[in-house]
Amino acid sequence: MGSGEAARSRRRSSKPQSQSPLNVTMMAVAEEAGVxxxxxxxxFHGTTPVAPSTRDAVHAAAERLGYIPNEMARSLAASSSDIIGLLLRGPSNxxxxLLFSELQAEISRLxxxxxxxxPSPMEGANFERQALNRLLGLRVGGxxxxxxxxxxxxxxxxxxxxxxVIIGRPENHPxxxxxxxxxNGNATLLADAVAAQGHRDVAVVIPNVGSSVAESLRGRVMAQRLEGHGVTVHRIPSPTFGVVKEGIAEVMALYDAGTITAAMFPSDVRLLAFLSHARAAGVRTPEDLSATGCDGVLPGVDLLGITTVRIPVEQAAVRAAAVMQSMLAKPGRIKVEHELLPGTLLPGRTLGPPRGGR
Incomplete structure (x- = not known):
């Protein structure tokens, strides 16, 4: 262990455990990170570029200490605002x-x-953390x-x-x-539909949890549910953040080898990227290869005819807005719950029985 790392280790072991996040200073973070x-x-303020390794070390130290930048701490401690902040992942998705527009309408109605x-659709966790800090610095009330x-x-x-209030993705924090x-229910609906068509060798694209909690969960549950039906699952990892075409080459290789009769994607955007590639390669869906997506909110999804699950975005917006209104009216008195809203299977035209002797 180097001297710098050893010093940081000593600082971590000796820091007060009861210190309030509002009282943690920037200097304390600097000492913890060794910078x-x-x-x-x-x-934290983005004035000049910082090396990724240094940035990661600072963020890790801030998380260990529970650091909130001073101007945010002052604003939050004094805040009684009726302005609600929304940290939104990639509105181009x-x-x-749709969640943004529905939530904006409901918040205005209240x-x-x-x-x-x-953040930019290509930015990962560090950039989202910075976006979170910017949002809190605007003195939001919720x-x-x-x-x-x-x-x-x-x-x-x-x-x-x-x-x-977290909206959309599964969360169990108490x-x-x-x-x-x-x-879990959405993935189960899709896996059951694929198995019911008689598919016995299926590719499933599974992003890692760092790219998307929801898509990673969908992929893992689809794979497990298929295996419960006796289906052979070919798991295709997608580790790169924001790359919707990742996994397509692997799916096509399995198809070309005669290994699979269906492919499952954890989002409709990923499915559409695959369908475009498959059409260019002369692969018909579902005649040659069945394929499914998930979320069902694309404009004209019924005309596109993709097999997917429609997630209840509008219902989520209404419930989240109502919960936030209650939290603002009764600070600290609203019991924490983890509501789960079921989706609806859209059978579409991209899923059919295996054909061609595969």
Whole structure:
């Protein structure tokens, strides 16, 4: 162990365990990370570029200490605002875009206001953490989080000073209220439909949890459910954040080898990317290869005819807004729940029985 790492280890072991996140200083984070205070300032305020390894070390130290930047702490501690913040993952994604419009309409109907911060679709956890900091710095009275990247532990330092509701993705943190899509149920509906058509060799694209909590869960549950039906599952990992075409080459290789008769994708955007590639390669769906997606919110999804599950975005927006209104009216008195909203199977035309002797 190097001297710098050893020093950081000693600092971690000796730091006060009862210190409030609102009282943790930037200098404390600098000492924990083994960098200068100026470097910590650059990381959180984005004044000049910082090396990725240094940025990661600063964020890790901040998370260990529960650090909230000073201007955010002052704003949050004094806040009684009726402005709600929304941290939104990629509004260009139809599911998130629809949630934004429905939630905005519902918040307005309740007489509240909403400010939205949305990182670039290609930005990962560190950038979403910075977006979270920017949002909190706007002195919001409550916060919606709708992203599959920000983890619950990143939100823990703020739970005592601002109400938080997670929308869409599954969440089981005992202190965070969530209004989520029932991804276990959604994945089960799709896997059962594929197995019922008689498919016995199926490819399933599974993103890692760091890319999307929801899509990773969908993929894993689809694979497990298929195996419960006696289906041979070919798991295709998708580790790269934001790359919807990842896994297509592997699916096509399995098809060309005569190994699979169906492929399952954890989102409709991924499915459409595959269908475009398959058409260019002369592969017909479902005549040659069946394929399914998930979320069902694309405009004209009925005309596209894709086999998917429609997630209840509108219902989630209404419930989340109602919960937030109650939290603002009765601070600290709303029991934390984890609501699960079931989806609806859309049979479509991209799923059929195996053909061609495969």
């Amino acid at each position: 200068s205070r100026a470097t910590v300032s650059r990381v 139809p599911a998130y875009g 007489g509240l206001q909403m400010i939205t911060v949305a 916060m919606f989080v709708s992203t599959g990247v920000i983890q619950a532990e990143m939100l823990e330092p703020f739970l005592d000073v601002v109400p938080v 202190r965070i209220y969530s209004v989520s899509y029932d991804e």
